[in-house]
Amino acid sequence: MTQAAEIGATGIGKQFGQFTALADITLTIARGEFLTLLGPSGSGKTTFLMVLSGFEAPSSGRLTLNGTDMTDLAAERRGFGMVFQGYALFPHMTAEENIAFPLKVQGRTAAEVKRRVDEMIGMVGLGGHGHKRPSGLSGGQQQRVALARALAYAPPVLLLDEPFSALDKNLRGQMQDEMRRLHRETGTTFVFVTHDQEEALALSSRVAIFDKGRLQQLAPPREVYERPANRFVAEFLGDINILPVKGGRIEGRAVQAPGATGDLAIRPEYMALALAQPEDGNAVAATLNDLTYLGAETRLSLVTSGGVPIVLHQQTSDLPAGLAPGASVWATWAPGHGFLL
Ligand SMILES: Nc1ncnc2c1ncn2[C@@H]1O[C@H](COP(=O)(O)OP(=O)(O)O)[C@@H](O)[C@H]1O
Ligand SMILES: [Mg+2]
The missing domain is CATH 2.40.50.140 (Nucleic acid-binding proteins)
Incomplete structure (x- = not known):
């Protein structure tokens, strides 16, 4: 199985024309950490995640993966798992086939694929639903399939962009518990984006707070809440x-x-x-x-x-x-x- 990775970002900037979406982001994401990017809409969270994934190139700055420069490494060579807001499942494939897809692309044997798919179905609590297509699954179940698919080949890093924002409040709470368990069980480095303060505090080992494309504070949940670095962080995290x-x-x-x-x-x-x-x-x-x-x-x-x-x-x-x-x-x-x- 792949080892959880450490990611380094130094002076990352991103321009869209004249507009600065990210300015001078420097941070290290530790091996096996659960880091949450938290900030208001438009603060640059998705842009930073896309830069980490390799789907957007930074305008300035460098990225490292386990200490080796990966700034110019193509997304598919990074091989990070990704889960986004829309479930983006293949609609014509069953849950099992969706989860098997990346494993087949990797050329695993049929026996290996079957073993891993069964394991993942169990891990995300979808026993008995593996033969269903996405249209036959609830929103929460579809998001579990997307998680299982992203985790199936044991990626060194899992990137998640507001994966639960379409779910109702009760289901979100359940999925949050599940995320914590999946993180523990896989040991993978998780980078999770949300604009929900409670979700960020509940899930993360550390929270990176973004505003206007700048990193405002990076610290454990208790510290950002009780010792905010500035007025923006203090006011963003609650009364x-x-x-x-x-x-x-x-x-x-x-x-x-x-x-x-x-x-x-x-x-x-x-x-x-x-x-x-x-x-x-x-x-x-x-x-x-x-x-x-x-x-x-x-x-x-x-x-x-x-x-x-x-x-x-x-x-x-x-x-x-x-x-x-x-x-x-x-x-x-x-x-x-x-x-x-
Ligand atoms: N491809 C793009 N072209 C122009 N502006 C963009 C593009 N992608 C994002 N932006 C702008 O960058 C800012 C940050 O966007 P984003 O990273 O999506 O924020 P968040 O995920 O925190 O809501 C926004 O003002 C957005 O309009
Ligand atoms: Mg976003």
Whole structure:
């Protein structure tokens, strides 16, 4: 079986005429890693994946495969597996024939092809469906066939471009669990594209965040969420409260950011509501504007005395009884949960 590969990109740029789709992308994708490219629509994710695959040539920069230059290596010589948004299965072939196709192209013996197809059908949970054509399979099943076909010849790298975006939410969750298992079982290097923040955080060993063709941050999920490198990353990954700090003070009150001036960012789930000014710790005075009951959680909208909006996510069971819009409150946070942008 082929070994999982390491990929290096140095200074990758891509121009479409005057338009810069990628600018100076430098990163290393480790052997057997599950790397996700995350960013808004048009940020260059697909373009970067196409450059990795060899179907688009970069305008500048170099690519390596296991340390050897592959910048000018043709796509078919790279031999990466690919799964795209449309399933792109051969409609006239059964699931088994679709999966067998790349193996036959490689000239494997009939016995080998059969053994591998059976193995792949089992791996993606399609037992009993192998004889069906794509039109007889659900969207989720078709995407499993596409995954099995791409993984059948044990490619050194699997490239996936928003493979689940056409599936409904429940099915997506299932496919995500499946992806994690397939990644574990195959040990292949996975490069996965999504614009869905939760999907990226749930799946990846590391997340590469793209905006306007530039790499904004590359780090494990927890780090991009809790220690975003900049304001774009902080805001792209979910609700965040941003409080201006001047000389270590927020709205005149000292906080644990000695001498700092800038924007202090705190995730809503790391802030808490207090009815009285806490004796120590970080706090800012605010008025409660709105409460949204969400079951286990309640979402609170506040505005500070200085006019800065704040959102808190609180356990409903922890909220004081009788709390109503208009109340004077304090928003507090533990040291270490705020970070300067
Ligand atoms: N072949 C092309 N010709 C011109 N512009 C392109 C081409 N492919 C992509 N682009 C542009 O490059 C930008 C990035 O596209 P893409 O990589 O598809 O973004 P994403 O996958 O993040 O949504 C977009 O503005 C897109 O319009
Ligand atoms: Mg895309």
